[in-house]
Amino acid sequence: MDPATLAEARRWGIDQLAETSPSAAIDTDCLLAAATGLEPVQLRAWPEASIEPAAWQRFRTTLRRRRDGEPVAYLLGRRGFMDFELAVTPSVLIPRPETEHLVEAALAQPADRVLELGTGSGCIAIALARAWPSARIDAVDRSSDALAVASRNAEALGAVSVRFLAGDWYAPVAGNRFGLIIANPPYIADDEPEPDRDDARFEPRGALRAGATGLEALEFIIAAAPRHLDPGGRIWLEHGYGQGAAVRGRLAEQGFTAIETRRDLAGHERVSGGILERPA
Numbered sequence: 001m002d003p004a005t006l007a008e009a010r011r012w013g014i015d016q017l018a019e020t021s022p023s024a025a026i027d028t029d030c031l032l033a034a035a036t037g038l039e040p041v042q043l044r045a046w047p048e049a050s051i052e053p054a055a056w057q058r059f060r061t062t063l064r065r066r067r068d069g070e071p072v073a074y075l076l077g078r079r080g081f082m083d084f085e086l087a088v089t090p091s092v093l094i095p096r097p098e099t100e101h102l103v104e105a106a107l108a109q110p111a112d113r114v115l116e117l118g119t120g121s122g123c124i125a126i127a128l129a130r131a132w133p134s135a136r137i138d139a140v141d142r143s144s145d146a147l148a149v150a151s152r153n154a155e156a157l158g159a160v161s162v163r164f165l166a167g168d169w170y171a172p173v174a175g176n177r178f179g180l181i182i183a184n185p186p187y188i189a190d191d192e193p194e195p196d197r198d199d200a201r202f203e204p205r206g207a208l209r210a211g212a213t214g215l216e217a218l219e220f221i222i223a224a225a226p227r228h229l230d231p232g233g234r235i236w237l238e239h240g241y242g243q244g245a246a247v248r249g250r251l252a253e254q255g256f257t258a259i260e261t262r263r264d265l266a267g268h269e270r271v272s273g274g275i276l277e278r279p280a
């Protein structure tokens with residue numbers, strides 16, 4: 001039987017998600033709000049309001065997909081990052097709160113030429129462009145589907161200074177140098193079990209898996225950084241929580257100094273960076 005009110009629909013949704021989602025009530029509110037065109041707060045303010053049949057059908061369809069594990073961000077087609085909202089599709093990694101630490105680390109030191117490697121939704125490049133409107137920012141990804149999403153996001157958010165380039169890591173910017181290189185590359189080993197986030201099952205494998213050790217992309221990016229940085233240029237990298245020592249070691253091998261690692265909200269080493277006084 002179809003529910004007559006928002007409160008009944010909400011109760012049904014929470015029951016459906018109770019076993020599969022750790023955030024059943026929040027997910028239900030987001031999906032019910034999207035299906036009805038209301039704000040989540042309005043759902044609670046008007047629990048006795050009736051739900052239109054078309055809205056109920058929309059809600060039931062997305063709720064069932066959520067019950068089967070699809071991330072809310074893909075179902076809604078959007079995700080908040082820093083102080084803005086991005087469109088996301090299954091072609092791009094869903095921006096993580098951990099990556100906000102990466103952006104915050106970089107923002108402490110303005111740069112006028114920036115290279116982001118592996119831009120995905122464009123979240124990092126767009127955040128930097130919004131903070132530094134006069135910076136020239138190149139954002140590379142090998143996925144043309146991801147770049148299409150990133151370009152749309154940049155346009156919608158007025159991040160006009162970002163140039164999106166298709167290709168393998170540094171290939172599209174060969175011969176160029178930057179004041180800042182920033183990346184959240186894939187860093188999960190091929191045979192590592194699925195990350196504890198269920199979302200990863202639905203995200204592009206090429207955005208998550210790096211190779212046999214998980215360090216392959218980070219090592220490549222660090223090894224080639226000295227040929228792409230200006231004197232005194234910086235690098236900031238997101239990495240897995242067990243990879244801090246390895247990343248610091250690779251940075252030191254390439255001549256980086258002032259190497260530091262920052263922790264995420266869970267207390268895990270998550271972001272490392274350094275300065276290169278004398279590039280190659």
Ligand SMILES: C[S@@+](CC[C@H](N)C(=O)[O-])C[C@H]1O[C@@H](n2cnc3c(N)ncnc32)[C@H](O)[C@@H]1O
Nearest residue numbers: 095118119120141142143168169184185186207
């Ligand atoms: C972990 S995701 C990061 C996406 C986004 N920057 C973020 O932080 O949410 C890694 C990105 O790197 C891209 N990528 C993987 N290998 C690449 C390569 N060899 N060259 C360029 N981009 C690559 C993937 O397509 C993916 O978009």
